[in-house]
Amino acid sequence: MSYTIGVFTSGGDAPGMNACVRAVVRTAVYRGARVIGIHRGFTGLLAGQFEEMTPASVSNIIQLGGTILRTSRCDEFLTPEGRAKGAAYLREAGIEGLVAIGGDGTFRGAHALYLEHGIPTVGTPGTIDNDLYGTDYTIGFDTAVNTALDSIDRLRDTASSHERMFVVEVMGRQAGFIALAVGASGGAEEIMVPECPSRIEDVHRRILEGRKRGKTSSIIVVSEGDEEGGALSIAEGLRRLGGLEVRVSILGHIQRGGSPTAADRILGSKLGAAAVDGLLAGRKDVMAGGVNGRIVYTPLPETWEKKKPIDEDLLRLNTILAT
Amino acid sequence: MSYTIGVFTSGGDAPGMNACVRAVVRTAVYRGARVIGIHRGFTGLLAGQFEEMTPASVSNIIQLGGTILRTSRCDEFLTPEGRAKGAAYLREAGIEGLVAIGGDGTFRGAHALYLEHGIPTVGTPGTIDNDLYGTDYTIGFDTAVNTALDSIDRLRDTASSHERMFVVEVMGRQAGFIALAVGASGGAEEIMVPECPSRIEDVHRRILEGRKRGKTSSIIVVSEGDEEGGALSIAEGLRRLGGLEVRVSILGHIQRGGSPTAADRILGSKLGAAAVDGLLAGRKDVMAGGVNGRIVYTPLPETWEKKKPIDEDLLRLNTILAT
Amino acid sequence: MSYTIGVFTSGGDAPGMNACVRAVVRTAVYRGARVIGIHRGFTGLLAGQFEEMTPASVSNIIQLGGTILRTSRCDEFLTPEGRAKGAAYLREAGIEGLVAIGGDGTFRGAHALYLEHGIPTVGTPGTIDNDLYGTDYTIGFDTAVNTALDSIDRLRDTASSHERMFVVEVMGRQAGFIALAVGASGGAEEIMVPECPSRIEDVHRRILEGRKRGKTSSIIVVSEGDEEGGALSIAEGLRRLGGLEVRVSILGHIQRGGSPTAADRILGSKLGAAAVDGLLAGRKDVMAGGVNGRIVYTPLPETWEKKKPIDEDLLRLNTILAT
């Protein structure tokens, strides 16, 4: 008797989701299971937008950004009635287990579905923000960082040519993973992340000190979730403190798209396969993550309840290297 | 007796300026002239920040964005007193003619310097905006378009995955050249440029009609100088008219930087050489541009007084191709 | 009564072919015509591999490299019997005119089809080599040049770090367009193209002279069709003449693929639309090209019989700029 797996992507799209979908489908078929693709995340689940997938369905998609299954945010699924409806659709289609590719919102939904209707899910971490416990990196993070870094390199050309300061806002929600990686690799003079609050007066003072040492341009990378506010309010604060010509760049949605990096394609492939293997081995209500090069399954609630620390050593190192 | 040329970059930086500086220096030296680099545009001219340049000064810069000579905007040069001071510095340094790399502000300054002090200038069009008469393309335009296009391609991934609409604002000041090229190459459903005003109600209606025909996502490219306002006010207008989930992306300064494309490096090289040749042949108060593959020298005032038309055929074609 | 157009791509694939196919389909439908896609070029024509296309068939392809219609080289079509078979398939499908996207081989086939069977074709120049008379640029050329330039920039890093010489072979068949553009924009010390033969002894001497002036690395760009042979034989020759550590890089097929640049997407779009307009206006046995910003229709045989000159001014300029 063959097992039937449903797979969907949900929440913000992330590069590498397609590599993960490809791995889910091909691993499942290789193991003798059937795969049903659910379109548009929970929205499609509540509308029965299902489609059988074969190895050929996922040909030539490993290099594509976004998600061929599409995605959405869905309010109705936040209600018990919505989830009951979804569970009914799943049973009707003979789907016995789910692979959910997304972030914490996706996992909360899947967890509720398990508690209320016993439907097993193995999740994979598909989000550029890297803000999930249970995996060193999330699928899409490496691509988003490199995309933002490309923008920083471009801004540095203008900053140097005009001897200006740029405050650059990157994504990351309440977490500073993107900001830290982009700032450290972009040679940013300052990195502002929510995990380690920095006072704007201190930032201002250090920038001015750098000017005295001969620095003629500078770049501050700030996470959208920073306590001092986003780039606009930080720039405003710096202008108020005086002595600096400040420009702002909010990178925004361009960080989500684009062909995934090698690392994201490989991570997506491994975790997609691991999710199928986990499901077939009876795992449920867990996320398949990569920790120190190994596959680790973490209970879904831990992925959002436990806090993955940022690399504070790197943040400290940056204050030395940005001299 | 050798001729001495001063070269500077001014106004907003543009990719390909360095290729142009390289061509100026090496062509001048090859022709037996001396070259003095003036740092920071008019600001450096008013401070005597001069430096002799040799072929080795411009080694390995053809691929760099920004400008090694740096640039600035300078209020003092807008005054007759400022220009008199600049002229004195030039005479003192023995500079007999200038190559000015920049946009219309740069050329206005150089023109005044010629009228008031007889200092000959041959300009080259260094601006991403392409808004100068007398050249088919300005140095930096092709790179800026391709950079913005890369962002559009990324946004399309997210737009498709989420079935959303994006309003994307690109640079261009009062001209729609960048918006048109980016929109047409990015497959944008709508392109809004100042030269051909479009009513927001019409845009809204056409987008909704596209939805009815099955289009699930759409991208509007708008020039920063558009009459209906920038991306934020257009998005606001579309939201008010209803029925659409709208996201905004303002690409901003990332369009200025980055390694220049082949076209910009070649154009910068040709025009830099043509500027030197023009100066040595006695030309003054003109810009060296490329028109239909030929070098053309246009009086500086014409470059900003005459209006270079955008490609209206392409704009019309886009309404067919974006079906 | 509606007109029916067949469209196909043939010969080597080139970035921008998909933009052209999109423009053909959408322009034709907009003008009230039907469009049949012919798969795999002449091979599919001889096998009746036809498929009706609608505006939706070409959604979201403008950014893709390669060709969704696929392509091939086809020996059978070189024979009168083959062409008679093809003509029969076309008549059977009700196809009244063809848009052929490809290079000179494609156009020779289409020309023979017209002479023998009266089938009208309007071609568009789809080849990275830029070796067709009747258009300033071919679709795919700009992308190929920028791809090769990216490789040159990478090789320059290694050449500088190791103080080495690289001989880099680029594509272009019997023409030096790619080599010239890549060499000039890449800052190559030497550019070897078939149109302007250079003796290897002279190249060797100039390189050694550059070393004496302080150049520690150098790059020679050579066209695959150069008279002195490709990169391998030139490197061999330079080694024999002594005094240089030489490395070879043959860029090969990577120059064909990848997402097209803005220029190639726009050119493909314009020429695709012009081909349809030409066909509907009764043109036949011609190629739609872009010359000085205008659409020009050139008889097919002229496209391969007349020789488009390379930009010898640029070649000469490079000897000055590569000082």
Place this chain on the structure above:
Amino acid sequence: MSYTIGVFTSGGDAPGMNACVRAVVRTAVYRGARVIGIHRGFTGLLAGQFEEMTPASVSNIIQLGGTILRTSRCDEFLTPEGRAKGAAYLREAGIEGLVAIGGDGTFRGAHALYLEHGIPTVGTPGTIDNDLYGTDYTIGFDTAVNTALDSIDRLRDTASSHERMFVVEVMGRQAGFIALAVGASGGAEEIMVPECPSRIEDVHRRILEGRKRGKTSSIIVVSEGDEEGGALSIAEGLRRLGGLEVRVSILGHIQRGGSPTAADRILGSKLGAAAVDGLLAGRKDVMAGGVNGRIVYTPLPETWEKKKPIDEDLLRLNTILAT
């Protein structure tokens, strides 16, 4: 009394070496040490090509490929006499410890220098090949993989359009790390690495089976050090076995250059700082590597004597995913 550190890059250049040099210089100065840059690796060491470095010496280099210190291969240093000469130069310059950035050849030289002259070295793994024990990744590996992946994506466009097979040779010397990562992320049908020999008859059979299942194109990634020979001999073997149209692409030196990825810049920064910290803490004859996110110091001889295994799970997974 301040400690004096010498830093150099040696062997093949790798992206991220400059980030590492920057970290060495700034960390050392921050810790109160002096830094002497040694040019051209061991060649410069034997010629006393030394230069004091300050934080400003390494401004704006984090994004550059290659190495500003230049590099070389040096036969003389392989002899005891050569090393004695080098040691004398080091003593004369007051250099008390070395940071050596390079691969196993570099480390062998540094180890001999330690054994014979007591000069302490802490190495950092700077090579694209990833073939060093004691670190999960080497500096430059991630960039090289993504560069090669970009080429694979381009070749896939042509392979799909022409329904062809490509055999693509990547770098890696005797190790298959690059081939595995590139193949797995590029969706290669076959990956041939020296660590896991594959018979060409089996490869041929699987490719033909894929064709029967409907695959119309395929890509084989092969490591330059593969037992079956490089791409040319594998292509020859496949052609001999029949039934396939095969093209070859040897990516070559383009894999070495280019602006480093975020991961390589961060790794280079961390290990550069760790090397200085190690040296100041009295470590010697070791390499600073990153293992499971921690800094680990490994005796230099182990880095080349112990064999770092490739990820065989990923290789197996690829046979499932490339279905």
